[in-house]
Amino acid sequence: MAIATALTAALAVPVGVGVAGAVAAPAPLVSDSFTRTIGSGFGSAGTGGAYTATNPSATSVASGTGVFTLKPGVGAATVLRSVSATDVTASAKFTVPTLPTKGSGVYAALQARINGSSHYEAVVRFTSSKAMTLLVRRADGSASTMIVPEQRIATGITAGKAYTLEFSVTGSSPVALKARVIPAGSTAGAWQANGTDASAKRLTSGSLAVWGYLSKASTAATLKVDDLVATAGAAATTPTTPTTPTTTPSTTPTKPTAPTATPAPAPTTQPTAPATPTNPDTSAPPQTASNGVSTSGARHSVGSAAIGSTRYAVPSGAVFAAAGAAAGGNGTQAKPYATAQAAISAAPSGATVVLRGGTYHETVTVPFNKKLIIQSYPGEAVWFDGSQNWGNWSASGSTWVSGGYTYAFNNSPSYSGNLSDASRYIDPNYPMAATPDQVFIDGVSQRQVASRSAVTAGTFYADKSAKQLVLGSNPNGHSVRVSTLQEALRIQGAGTTVRGIGFERYATSAMQMGTITAQVPGITLENLAIVDNATIGLFAWSTDATLRNLTIARNGMLGFGGNSAYGLKASGLLVADNNSEHFKREPISGGFKITRSRGISITDSAFLRNATTGLWLDESVYDAAVTGNDFVSNGGDGVEAEISAHVTIADNVARDNAGNGIRLFDTSDSAVWNNTSVRNGRNIALMQDARRETDLSVPGHDPKRPQPDPTFSWIVQNVTVSNNVLADATGLAQLTVEDQGHKLSGADMHLTINGNLYQRTVANKPSIDIVWMQTTTATKGYATAAAFAAATGQDTRSTSVTGTGTLTSGLTLTSSALSQVTSIARSLPASVASLVGQPAGTLHLGSW
Incomplete structure (x- = not known):
């Protein structure tokens, strides 16, 4: 940037720029x-x-x-x-x-x-x-x-x-x-x-x-x-x-x-x-921005409260730290420790660690067998910053150079730290994606390039052999910060809570898994901002984690990653502008990805403008509820469930995503109810390929990784798609059912597609409402729901509308569309109603 x-x-x-023939200005x-x-x-x-x-x-x-x-x-x-x-x-x-x-x-x-x-x-x-x-x-x-x-x-x-x-x-x-x-x-x-x-x-x-x-x-x-x-x-x-x-x-x-x-x-x-004017409620997530990250596209408040605005109670016996405090502190409010790590190390299990306002340039660990609450002091801004001020710049031709840069971070793009994995992860157009060096001028990230000769305005080069940084923009009179730490917080104490704190600008390598890692059961993270880190912002690999009102933004590879995170509960998240380094979509990048986990709930959150997929459930995610979320302007799919089962996707808005708004890929026994999916490449896609759980030789399997949960079929089957509003897809069709492996027809998949409203403003954009796998080898497109119903028996209650008048600019139903709800919509089943907070039997189209 x-x-x-x-x-x-x-x-x-x-x-001299102006208007010819200008007339006198009005009174x-x-x-x-x-x-x-x-x-x-x-x-x-x-x-x-x-x-x-x-x-x-x-x-x-x-x-x-x-x-x-x-x-x-x-x-x-x-x-x-x-x-x-x-x-x-x-x-x-x-x-x-x-x-x-x-x-x-x-x-x-x-x-x-x-x-x-x-x-x-x-x-x-x-x-x-x-x-x-x-x-x-x-x-x-x-x-x-x-x-x-x-x-x-x-x-x-x-x-x-x-x-x-x-x-x-x-x-x-x-x-x-x-x-x-x-x-x-x-x-x-x-x-x-x-x-x-x-x-x-x-x-x-x-x-x-x-x-x-x-x-x-x-x-x-x-x-x-x-x-x-x-x-x-x-x-x-x-x-x-x-x-x-x-x-x-x-x-x-x-x-x-x-x-x-x-x-x-x-x-x-x-x-x-x-x-009398009402002052803004800064204890709640803001409507227009969350810690400087735009929330445009979210239906409700998402993201962290402004760092410095939370006011968590300070209990008796709390252990205090203050960045830069005098040496010799004892952890009292009057004599705080000078570092967060000192306070964490001194605090007994069950204690509350209170951090006074300031900047903590640290990597800290909550040790095993120690359960803590770590929080900001009421009304004070606490930031963990992996960068430090950098000076001593001298002009060198059209660039500026500073010495003393001795950092050599691992630049593998994979968790294994193996550089040979680069071709799987790295887009050739962005060859420096996995190299975690970071420079910021006045808070604006500078783009890293691979040689001195490539340095231009807005870029930098880390010359490891000369131990120098080379800038293409004049740093004089500006704040220059350089990332010198890689990890912010390792949580190894089960049951620990961290709240009201910001984490930014860490040079995290992909192999380190995350700037923050939640490694043990029962961790709660609340009102945190995790922004501008080199690869992965946050990773969880244990059970029963709670993520509440987090801003996870502008991280280089992935905002959040989770694996074996059974019982994860996530709500009120703002996951935005991640994969800023433009890693390939696969095998991992984007906003939020979770694998091999069960009992997942992701609600009332916003996944906005991530360079690839917004939310990705992959490889054996079972019993997941994705409800009340907004998936907007992501560079890939809005939300995808892949090689998973028993996933409910309901009451979401997916709009303006470059890929599919909602995609189920090799995923079974799932429900897609009451979503509004508009202006995506395909608004809903049910897709199958040649992969099968029983055949690891099929292309697409990673032979280096163990076989996923064998209880999954890896087949799109027993899926219901009802009460959705699908409008103005930018690709071939509004809804597609396809088997790229040419083994299954649509009828073989045992799908229930009914009670949906298809709308296109212009008759030929798209010209097809539904693409259906007619045989195991051929698809057929249907211009309207009526034609599809006549041929397949699916979508018998559904309606196709051409022209305006179905959705308002706010993506709610117009009065004319509301008058058709009872004739189109199916009764909301109790299993879905309990997840979206609506009475069972409700007749409604699209999201609430």
């Missing part, structure tokens, strides 16, 4: 240069009427600017209620005199079409790492909908410098929203955020406001606003960036670069005057 350029270069365009709806003195509130604008302040004590006007005096975790809005506009372009200059040194930073926004508790807003964030981000969203009471996800637009911003935020809201069906930031002294450039809102909740008109907010973990700060202008109509034409669809998440989610900072989200909404 290339480092962001300097702000002016990133945001400005050459002088402004609002014009305010703040040439007055007001002790509380903003008073009245020169044009636009009086402001109504939601937090009068936090706002004033002095020395020619409006002033927000912000306390941590508190926001304020000033609303121009006398102004009502439909199409409007607003702009204001924002200045932060002193940038925050910790926390997520200072937020400034322009709000438009304010109608009750709903409005649109463009939000710019000034971060503690001197970066700037921008997003556009719609607020609806206590929730928000991301129109354009938060994206980093610049680094190296300057305290005290004015930046003009411009926000355009036009149209009604859909509403077009655009935003950009223009540094003082620069010409307006392309729109950096560009999206639309076509939902039923879109707003048609309303008033205007200016809003400021300070993250809870930051110290008090000031935000100044000047030259507020709003005009009716669209903004003047300027060069534009490609439109960002409302469903496309940011590909470069931001996160705090300083590990001592407390990542905290912007609040999802701010009520407008005269209501």
Whole structure:
């Protein structure tokens, strides 16, 4: 990932770019240069009427600017209620005199079409790492909908410098929203955020406001606003960036670069005057981001609470550690140990270890036969960071070089540590994937290359023979961190709980299995952020693990791996942007993979934008429930069960995945109920190949690995597919039933496919609803469910619809589709109803 350029270069365009034949600008709806003195509130604008302040004590006007005096975790809005506009372009200059040194930073926004508790807003964030981000969203009471996800637009911003935020809201069906930031002294450039809102909740008109907010973990700060202008109509034409669809998440989610900072989200909404604003609930996972990772595409809150926001009770007798504390501590709160390992080693089994806020550059082990609770101190941010600051850079031609790099990490891509496995794991286009060296500039990962001559901006080379690092981007004036540790936490004490902590930037080799390894039974992990590690973020290989509200993101190979993890319970996870090093899909990569395990539950989680598969159950996963999850924009399948059995996949949304939305591969005795699968390559796929449990000579078997559980048939059979909504597949068909080994027909598989709704907006996209294995050697495509039913006896209650009107933009059923539910849907069986929290016998189509 290339480092962001300097702000002016990133945001400005050459002088002279403009519009030929420009006409005089319309009279402004609002014009305010703040040439007055007001002790509380903003008073009245020169044009636009009086402001109504939601937090009068936090706002004033002095020395020619409006002033927000912000306390941590508190926001304020000033609303121009006398102004009502439909199409409007607003702009204001924002200045932060002193940038925050910790926390997520200072937020400034322009709000438009304010109608009750709903409005649109463009939000710019000034971060503690001197970066700037921008997003556009719609607020609806206590929730928000991301129109354009938060994206980093610049680094190296300057305290005290004015930046003009411009926000355009036009149209009604859909509403077009655009935003950009223009540094003082620069010409307006392309729109950096560009999206639309076509939902039923879109707003048609309303008033205007200016809003400021300070993250809870930051110290008090000031935000100044000047030259507020709003005009009716669209903004003047300027060069534009490609439109960002409302469903496309940011590909470069931001996160705090300083590990001592407390990542905290912007609040999802701010009520407008005269209501008293509700401060964001930072004890719960945020709606718009989880520790800097975009949650766009998730139906509900997922991921860890912001690191530094949890407040777990501290029991009497707790053992304390504080990073960098004085030597000679005894583990009391007054005299804490200086390292986490010292506290863990000293704590008796059954004790609670409390870590004070700070950065722990350590590899720690919870020893065998010691059951501990390890948690952050209430309201303090604790990060384990495998990297350290790196300096002494000197220019060398077009690169920068620093010596003293003596690290030689194992670069095998496999668990065995065998370099000869590389061809199975490594995509030739990404030859450095398994080499775990990592460099970050201002928190942005630099891409590793294989030679000095290949170094360009945004890349680095680790010259092991010369013991040097070579950068392609100028490090001067920037924070450079280099990963020097490989493992963060080995949990070998059964029953241990770890909560409220972040783990980042470890140079983990694949053979080490994970930055965090849960090696013994009964481990609970809660509210952890596991991000930016070289290969595998977290691995569990024992029974009865509980994973609750974890953010597992941007790990190089795999977010989570599990094997023999019987009884695993996972909920509220955000598994996003993993396999960032682009390993091959097989044999292992992506978001979340579990093998050879039974009694698995994976619920209410989001698997987003992983480079390959989102969730993969493989090689003898038995009795698994996958319910209430979102599988969105993954580079492979959304969810796959392979060589497994007794898997229930219900009440999930799978959309915009490059592969299959839902795939069962050599998997038997399973149920696929009430899912909404939209715009995937194939929305649901039931696939068989030549492999059989009884014949290990068939291609596809790994002769180096032991035979999986012999109780599995390895055959797609006895599978039910009902009450699903399948729409607009981007590949050949909405649903496919295939045997690539040419041994079974569809009838041989004993499938029940019925009660589904097939929808395509355009008649030939796709032209086929169902592909069926007609004989053992030939498939046949059916354009509609009716044709399929007539030929096979399957899908007799199902319906095919061409055109719009089935699903809303939020993927819920329209009123016309709801009227068909009773004639299409099958009664929800008790076995599935108990998993999705619905009454047995319910008639419903798609996810809830």
